[in-house]
Amino acid sequence: MKIPNSFRRTFSGCTAIVTGGSSGIGRALCKWLIASGAHVHALDYMPEGLELLESESSGPGTVQSHILDVTDADAYAAVVKRIQSLEKPIDFLFNNAGVTLLGEAHKVPFERWKWLLDINLMGVVHGIHHVYPVMIQQGFGHIINTSSIASGTGYATACAYTASKAAVFELTRSLAAEAKIHGVLVSVACPGYVNSSIFQQDRIMGVDRETMIRDLPVKMLTTDQAAHGFLLGVVRRKKRIIFPFTARFLWELGNWVPSLIAPFHKRFMRVFQN
DSSP states (O other): OOOHHHHHHHHOOEEEEETOOOOHHHHHHHHHHHHOOOOOEEEOOHHHHHHHHHHOOOOEEEEEEEOOTTTTHHHHHHHHHHHHHSSSSSOOEEOOOOOOOOOOOOOOHHHHHHHHHHIIIIIHHHHHHHHHHHHHHOOOOEEEEETTHHHOOTTTTTTHHHHHHHHHHHHHHHHHHHGGGGGGEEEEEOOOOEEEEEEGGGGGSSSSSSHHTTSSSOBOOOOHHHHHHHHHHHHHTTEEEEEEEEHHHHHHHHHHHHGGGHHHHHHHHHHHHO
């Protein structure tokens, strides 16, 4: 892992909270931040993954784990209070924890819709509710909310997921307009397809994982590549961090010429109906 000087200048000595830190993009974000010299607080509900993160991370930074279910508002408040007792100020909040569900909307049980929305949307809301006031009080900070390229293109067979990520995108846009007056920057990250633990077989209904992945329109990023893209956007203080080029291209098509991505939706449907 080669750390750019711009990463060291931006993150060295800073305090960063990362939700979903034990796996996927969150895990990779933690490793990049630690290697860049940041003091990272990794939040996740999986203690085994957090222990592994601590043992594998290296660099001038530090990592401290906190077991947390982001849907639990009271537990979130307690973790933030604990972090405040150890670190001041809080420079970055990566609202990254998220899950997916793939399958035709009418076949997804209501309980699974609620499960996803509680994590993907309310988990972000809880982070903002407990950390944003801290940043307002200190007069600076940067919140980065993880959305998805799907928030701009739609994704047939992923209605619950795209609903949550579109909500996160618009929440970010509105909060950024408010936060500016308080000296707080708010960004949204919209990566393309990422080969992470988010694509678990038990979250895909109606087709096996390998068939679904094989039919994606573009090659998936590794979690390391995704984390690098996130942090590059943060370093450049971008409000919208959309990457790689294929994702930006699909985003523009989805917003300006949506008819051109209709074949992708038909393709997704065909896979799930075979």
